[in-house]
Amino acid sequence: AVLPAPDTTGLTAVLRSAVAQGAPGALARIDDRGSTYRVTYGVADRAARRAVDAGDRFRVGSVTKTFSAVVLLQLADEHRLVLDAPVNRYLPGLLPDDRITVRHVLSHRSGLYDYTNDMFADSVSGFEAVRDRVFTYRQLVALSLKKPRTNAPGAAYSYSNTNFVVAGLLIEKLTGHSVRTAYEDRIFGPLNLRDTFYLHPDTAIPGRHARGYLTPDTAGAALVDATAQTVSWAQSAGAIISSARDLNTFYSALLGGRLLSPARLADMERFSPVNSTTAYGLGLRRRTLSCGISVYGHTGAVQGYYTYAFATKDGKRALTALANTSNNGKVLSTLTGTLESAFCGKAAR
Numbered sequence: 163a164v165l166p167a168p169d170t171t172g173l174t175a176v177l178r179s180a181v182a183q184g185a186p187g188a189l190a191r192i193d194d195r196g197s198t199y200r201v202t203y204g205v206a207d208r209a210a211r212r213a214v215d216a217g218d219r220f221r222v223g224s225v226t227k228t229f230s231a232v233v234l235l236q237l238a239d240e241h242r243l244v245l246d247a248p249v250n251r252y253l254p255g256l257l258p259d260d261r262i263t264v265r266h267v268l269s270h271r272s273g274l275y276d277y278t279n280d281m282f283a284d285s286v287s288g289f290e291a292v293r294d295r296v297f298t299y300r301q302l303v304a305l306s307l308k309k310p311r312t313n314a315p316g317a318a319y320s321y322s323n324t325n326f327v328v329a330g331l332l333i334e335k336l337t338g339h340s341v342r343t344a345y346e347d348r349i350f351g352p353l354n355l356r357d358t359f360y361l362h363p364d365t366a367i368p369g370r371h372a373r374g375y376l377t378p379d380t381a382g383a384a385l386v387d388a389t390a391q392t393v394s395w396a397q398s399a400g401a402i403i404s405s406a407r408d409l410n411t412f413y414s415a416l417l418g419g420r421l422l423s424p425a426r427l428a429d430m431e432r433f434s435p436v437n438s439t440t441a442y443g444l445g446l447r448r449r450t451l452s453c454g455i456s457v458y459g460h461t462g463a464v465q466g467y468y469t470y471a472f473a474t475k476d477g478k479r480a481l482t483a484l485a486n487t488s489n490n491g492k493v494l495s496t497l498t499g500t501l502e503s504a505f506c507g508k509a510a511r
């Protein structure tokens with residue numbers, strides 16, 4: 163299908179709305195068959211009053227889940243992992259139910275409870291309690307197992323960070339290396355993602371970056387600078403640092419068939435419906451837009467940063483958008499408009 167031209171005027175209007183709704187700043191970058199469009203609005207650093215730059219690095223949150231899924235699917239391509247095998251085959255005794263498979267984990271159908279529900283029940287105090295903490299994967303899994311499963315294995319979709327903490331344990335067990343080494347050797351290096359890092363438990367973001375600001379639960383309370391944090395509460399579920407350029411490169415390469423065999427990419431794109439416009443595959447979301455076009459990628463919400471990173475089925479057009487706030491539902495919802503502008507064009511306004 164011929165895509166409408168991107169609507170950069172509409173894109174600017176969406177970013178302006180996000181800032182009006184409380185984000186200090188926002189950026190968007192579209193890569194489309196060799197053409198690049200960049201839009202920025204507001205500030206990357208409130209104290210220094212530095213304007214957002216489209217090249218700024220940022221924390222990508224759950225966009226990390228696609229990277230973790232790619233590593234495990236590459237291991238499946240290498241016949242070192244069977245997607246429909248129980249997780250406990252590779253990590254004996256980890257989970258209390260041998261029926262939970264790797265595929266259940268990567269599609270959020272395992273039933274494993276999401277420990278962040280309790281961890282961040284109060285947004286600011288929950289964040290302050292963990293921002294400098296370092297967890298082991300098994301400590302995070304133990305937090306989840308204190309609560310009942312949400313569903314029988316495979317019976318329903320229920321988003322849970324715990325699933326991609328288990329994915330991190332699988333990556334380290336099956337590769338014999340750290341998650342950081344697996345990302346660098348299998349994705350960051352081959353795609354030359356120079357702005358992309360996995361530095362857990364280091365709290366800094368290297369190079370020029372947008373500072374991230376957590377919106378408190380109390381209306382009108384001051385934003386909390388959340389830039390420096392270990393993201394140890396998430397790790398292989400949410401701790402990657404990247405840029406709009408690199409995320410566009412990543413999703414274009416993935417959907418263009420450069421990272422996985424056709425069979426494994428098809429596994430990743432076996433979608434179960436989440437709601438009328440969204441479906442989830444293996445570490446990959448599909449969103450169907452108002453113009454009927456479906457786009458593939460992931461969103462991210464880590465303290466201080468909202469990310470949307472999506473591309474067309476063939477990977478030839480990709481969009482990444484970032485607003486440097488979080489815990490602000492209006493901003494998260496408004497950013498959906500970047501997909502409409504990027505892929506549906508002017509008709510979307």
Ligand SMILES: CC1(C)S[C@@H]2[C@H](NC(=O)CCCC[C@H](NC(=O)C[NH3+])C(=O)[O-])C(=O)N2[C@H]1C(=O)[O-]
Nearest residue numbers: 223224278282283285461462463464465488489
């Ligand atoms: C499904 C999501 C949106 S949430 C999930 C994951 N992020 C988290 O689980 C962190 C939740 C706490 C973040 C915090 N919220 C609170 O503290 C609320 N009390 C805030 O907004 O800064 C991620 O990233 N995913 C997004 C995704 O996959 O799109």
